[in-house]
Amino acid sequence: MLHDLIANKILVIPLCTWAITQTLKTVVALAQGKGFDLSYFFGSGGMPSTHSAMVSALATAVAMTDGFGSTFFAISAILAVIVMYDAAGVRQSVGQQSVVLNRIIRELRDRQPLIKLEADLRELMGHTPFQVIVGCVLGIAVAWLWLFIAGI
Secondary structure: OHHHHHHOHHHHHHHHHHHHHHHHHHHHHHHOOOOOOHHHHHOOOOOOOHHHHHHHHHHHHHHHHHOOOOHHHHHHHHHHHHHHHHHHHHHHHHHHHHHHHHHHHHHHHHOOOOOOHHHHOOOOOOOOHHHHHHHHHHHHHHHHHHHHHHOO
16 A cells, blocks of 8 residues: 555655755745745745645646546646635735734734834735746646656
């Protein structure tokens, strides 16, 4: 059973894509001067979108092994679109709202005035459309390269 899981390229490719993308996210944070912090490796949000990379790698791997006309590809492609839409839209809004709520609570606790809330709306919860696109391209590239090297 364990061998079947490890040998399942449709499962392994997105998981390896996760590790690659999270490592890149940590490197990007270092390059931006944010210092080394493992929360960038394990957390969500940031550049590139790991969610987008994983589902794009999944859909690409399914397309290359089962074909674009397969039911499995249709399912994985629809899943990819939903996840990428959620990453760029809904999750980003939730992240912005949580920043505002956390700040309101902190200011109420510290009895400070609510000043310039708009300037502080940044949170590593969701992604910008650019981060989603980069994640998508990265996921497709990792899956394609993996399967090309494997001779599939």
